[in-house]
């Protein structure tokens with residue numbers, strides 16, 4: 556077998572984006588499914604909320620999905636059942652993202668079942684709020700180990716195992732820009748996602764992997780359990796006149812994962828309907 560010359564290799568590399576662009580321009584559901592048919596995604600914290608909507612959406616786009624949860628096994632199974640009923644492929648795996656061994660096992664499960672990892676969405680998160688003077692050590696430590704150490708564990712494994720051409724996305728939050736009373740520690744964990752993703756985007760240079768932090772605004776999930784007045788205030792601060800649904804955020808994540816999304820890289824992307 557002859558080894559391709561350097562010139563041939565350069566020509567092949569130059570042609571690759573054109574092939575991707577041609578594929579992307581034919582982005583019918585069938586074309587997208589064909590592009591993603593052998594590709595697999597891991598979504599942490601996908602038993603409910605934004606993660607569950609993202610798992611369903613990525614499955615609809617053709618990804619085989621590994622659904623992760625902490626305690627809600629039945630909800631995670633329901634997400635898998637929904638995906639399978641729609642003709643997709645999915646598995647559910649329990650695992651605390653704060654535990655590096657559990658995160659490694661999650662990636663093992665995805666690789667063993669689906670042959671590799673192409674998309675990683677570091678979504679699992681909790682929100683503990685209190686005035687700083689009243690914040691307990693336990694609430695602070697739990698949130699740091701889930702949101703910061705947990706996301707680090709996931710991004711570290713993603714750096715090691717995501718296949719070339721993949722996507723890595725970590726959930727940040729618009730709250731990081733707002734400096735709201737009681738939200739300081741939570742917002743700190745979310746602004747950290749921008750830093751982690753910005754560095755990682757450069758570390759995976761040459762592998763055509765985009766890495767972005769995505770910051771939703773107020774979204775209708777268990778995490779955003781607030782008094783009706785505050786909910787109304789959030790809706791009024793959004794030009795669309797409503798807070799987000801998990802599917803709105805899942806759509807934005809899917810856009811980053813689509814072939815057309817490849818050029819958005821190393822960014823903090825606000826997906827909040829214009830909430831300010």
Ligand SMILES: NC(=O)c1ccc[n+]([C@@H]2O[C@H](COP(=O)([O-])OP(=O)(O)OC[C@H]3O[C@@H](n4cnc5c(N)ncnc54)[C@H](OP(=O)(O)O)[C@@H]3O)[C@@H](O)[C@H]2O)c1
Pocket residue numbers: 599600601602603604605606623624625626627628630650651652653677678679680681682701705726727728729730770771772773774775776777778779
């Ligand atoms: N909702 C919003 O308004 C909003 C706004 C901006 C950003 N975000 C961010 O978006 C992400 C998802 O939020 P959400 O509103 O969808 O939350 P959610 O509805 O409360 O769901 C949280 C998910 O994370 C899982 N989880 C929690 N701790 C975990 C751990 N240690 N290990 C593995 N999984 C864990 C939960 O699993 P179990 O079901 O097993 O508990 C659940 O699937 C979070 O990172 C959050 O900070 C949310």
